[in-house]
Amino acid sequence: MNPRFLHRKYFHLILICIIFLISNRSPAQERTNPEAGIETFFTQTREFKNQNKINLALESLDKAAALAEDTNNAKALVDCYHKFALLYLELDKRETTIFYWDRSTVILNELAYPYGYAVHKYIEATLLYDSGLFFQAIFMLNEAKRLSNDRNLLNNILLLEAKIFVSIEKFESAELSYNSLVVNQDIFEKDYLQTQAYLGLTRLYLQNNNLEESIKNGLMALEVAEANQFTKEIFEANELLGKAYETQEKYDLSLVYNRNLLSLKDSVFTIEKVKAESKAADRIQFEFMADEISRQDAKIEDLNESANRSEITAILTSAFLTIISLLAVSLFRNNQIKLKTNDLLQTKNRELQSARDAAIQAMDAKTNFLSTVSHELRTPLYAVTGLAHLLLEENPSEHQKEHLKSLKFSGDYLLNFINDILQINKIDADKLEPLSMEFSLKKVLADVISSLQQSAKENKTKLILDYDEEIPKHLMSDPLKISQIFMNLVGNAIKFTRGGQVEIIAKLLKQQEEDVKIYFEVKDNGIGISNEQQQNIFDSFEQGSIQINREYGGTGLGLTIVKSLLGLFDSQIQLQSVLGKGSSFFFELDLKSKDSVVDDLSFEITENNYDLNDLHVLVVEDNKINQVITKKMLLKRGISCDIAGNGTLAVEMAEKNTYDGILMDIHMPGISGVEATIEIRKFNKNIPIIALTAISLDDSLEGFYAAGCNDVVTKPFKPEVFYQKIGENILEHKINKSVS
Structure with missing residues (x-):
């Protein structure tokens, strides 16, 4: 026989056998309702883990993983690996946690x-938090959300967020997250999450020396933990x-x-328990690796039984030895290159992470600073504007009236300035997103013109609305932000x-089914803008020149806000202007139409002139001046009130007395609102x-x-807004209550 033909024959046999070795898979065993069985093991794992019985949790999870493999349930297997990772993290086996996390990565890439x-x-995020990389952990949690x-995952994310907030000393945010978990309705871990929340509040209050609240939450944590046998908790x-009792100098209770x-150390945290957990963890990890080896051995044995042992074995042995030798050399070289590359990458990553951490911390410091300044400025501004309003209503003399109007104007101007700065920083901090709700565009533009009509009259300027009636009457977008855009553009043009x-x-411009594209323009024949000034007119605090700023006033933030708000809609502001002849600002917006809505649908809440006499309310306010102002404003409309100077007193008074609202x-010291x-x-x-809040960047409605x-x-x-809210919420509730 031709030796070249024989060589080709053997080569084909080698290829067939290699393909057979790679592709051969043992058939999965059929189980009755395997998903239910896996969920049962998951439930057992969760219960054992929360009771600090980690060895039993590992045993149950091992059974779930076996069942997932037998039934080729890739998603369940991913869930198993994730739970293994979290359990091994409980045992401080970080390397094993990363091993299972990597295993799940491989499967997830195909799902x-x-x-x-x-x-x-x-x-x-948990691993990042464990490494002290708090801001990266927050970023990763936002990705998860x-x-x-x-719901269960979101609750666990909320718990980890609270711990991170404590670590970066954002105590109010941590307190809010923990309080949300205290009243959680999780169907799997309600009691466990509640216990963790109580423990978190106990640590938080102890850290801030609020011993009464710390002890109160500690006792609640102990009660729930004992009822559910959460031994670690x-x-x-x-x-x-x-x-807490030792710090409070109640040494007898501390001793208890x-x-x-x-007693707990002797009965729960025993050497036998640690050995059992370590033994179970090591056994499961060893069995996992042994199973992999067994599966490979089984494949080789199947191949040997089905092949011609005389020739194929020798050929395959020679081929495999050659391939393995080549692979070994290649792997060794690649490994050396990989090690050097990894060292370089890790160095660069550490440098990048340090720079990123510094940038995040700087941004966070800026946000916190603006939040604090906003609140500290708004509180005295409330006194300025409130007192000016009250004095103007008390029939002052003419020369006093002029002074009071100037005072009120200055307060309103300063408030608008603060609002502009906060608006820009909210956008920069990604705290604003456009909403999607039904509205009437024509109504929005008409309201803007109406609210700015007085300013236009003072400048002897005429406002003209050129509105295309072909625009659908009912649109979907964010009317508030669109209104803010036009308030700034039209207000700027009037000025x-x-x-x-x-x-x-x-x-x-165009309508295709529900998709609508609209062109907007605000055009004036004012002083215009030079070509040089147009280059930076949209920058913060930029008005073109110092002379313009002194003559016309303003903060120079209006156009910056317009540019930032349009960026939320994926749109850009454009400008054409001739010095001395006027300016034109224009842009396009993509909106959704909702013309199926009936035409007479009301888009705005009707303002009512409520009769608020005989209402009795509780005012919770820690600032003495604000207490006086709020009380006088209420008495002006016939509303009586009681005053609570802090949150704790407010809870007591609300429980003992009857109030309409x-x-x-x-923001109060001690217990917050x-x-x-x-x-x-x-x-x-x-x-x-x-x-009632002097709202800041971090406040969440x-x-x-x-x-x-x-x-x-x-x-x-504004007083009219204040009275309107009281009428809508308190008076109407009282009327409805009396009718029912």
């Missing part, structure tokens, strides 16, 4: 599994209570809980146009509560509503 990716990000809305609660610790006209143009200041509202809602679910507030009024507030 469309958003929940799996979300948990993957959560574990990565974006991928899944699973029982130990922590006793330890924290011992420290310290003795409990000794620089005296004795002329300002034209607001809205034209339909509560006006709750949010949010926490006071949570406490009041425990015994009174229905009383209207209006939050959703947090106020989640705590139980019915509405929010920002200080310093």
Whole structure:
């Protein structure tokens, strides 16, 4: 036989056998309802883990993993690896955690599994937090929340966020997160999450020397932990209570809980328990690797039994030895290159992470500074504008009236300046997103013109609206931000146009089904802008020149805000101007139409002139001057009130007395308005509560509503807005209550 033909024959046989070796798979065993079985093991794992029985949790999870492999359930296997990673982290086996996290990465690359990716990000955030990289951990948690809305996962994310907030000393945010978990409704881990929240609040209050609240939450944590046999949490609660009572110099009570610790150490945290956990962990990891080897051996044995042993064995042995030798040399060289590359990459990564941390910390410091300054400025501004309003209503003399109007104008000007700065920084901090709600564009533009009509009259300037009636009557977008854009553009045009006209143009460019593109332009015949000034007119605090700033006033932030707001809509502002002849600002917006809505649908809340006489409310306010001003403003409309100087007193008064409603200041020393509202809602679910807040960048309106507030009024507030909110929430609630 031709030796070249024989050589080719053997080569083909080698290829066939190699393909057979790679592609051969043992058939999966069929199980009855395997998903239910896996979920049962997951439930057992969760319960054992929360009771600090890690060895039993590992045993149950090992059974779940075996069942997932037998049934080729890739998603369940990913879940198993994730749970293994978290359990090994409980045992401080970080390398093993990373091993299982890497295993899940390989499978996830082949799956469309958003929940799996979300948990993957959560574990990565936990590892970052464990390494002290707090801001990177927060970023990764936000990625996890974006991928899944699973309630149990979101609650665990909230718990980790609270711990991170404590680490970076954002205590109010941590307190709000913990309080949200205290009232959680998680279907899997309600009691465990509640215990962790109580423990977190205990540590937080102990750290801030609020011993009464620390002890109160510590006792709640101990009660829930003992009821559910959470042994680790029982130990922590006793330890924290011992420290709190010792700091309070109640040494007899401290001794009780310290003795409990000794008993728990002897009965729970034993050498036998540690050995059992370590033994189970090592056995499962060893078995996992042994199974991999067994599977490979089985494949080789199957191949040997089905092949011609005389020739194929020798050929395959020679081929495999050659391939393995080549691979070994290649792997050795690649490994050396990889080690050098990894060293370089790790060095660069550390440099980049340090730079990123520094940038994040600088941004966070800037945000916190602006938040603090905003609140500290708004509080005295409330006194300035409030007193000016009250004095103007008390029939002052003519020369006093002029002074008071100047005072009120100065207060309003300063407030607008603060609002402009905060608006820009909210956009920079990614704290603003455009909403999507039904609105009437024509109504929005008409309201802008109406509100700026007085300013136009003072400048003897005519406002003209050129509105295309082909534009759908009902649109979907964010009317508030669109209104802010036009308030700034039209207000800016009026300021620089005296004795002329300002034209607001809205034209339909294109409509395809529900997609609508609209062209907007604000055109004036004012002083115009030079080519040189046009280059930086949209920069912060930029008005063109010092002379313009002195003559026309303003902060120079209006166009910056317009540019930033349009960026949220993926749009850009454009400018054409001729010095001395006027300016034109124009842009396009993509909106959605909703013309199926009936034409007479009301888009705005009708303002009512409420009769507020005989209402009796509780005012919660720690600032003495603000107490006097708020009380006088209420008495002007026939509303009587009681005053609570702090949140703790407010809870006591709300429980003992009957009020038609509560006006709750949010930022107070000690117990905050949010926490006071949570406490009041425990015994009174229905009383209207209006939050009064000098709102800052970090304040979350959703947090106020989640705590139980019915509405929010920002200080310093306009009196008409203040009375309107009282009528809508407190008076109407009282009327409806009496009717029912």
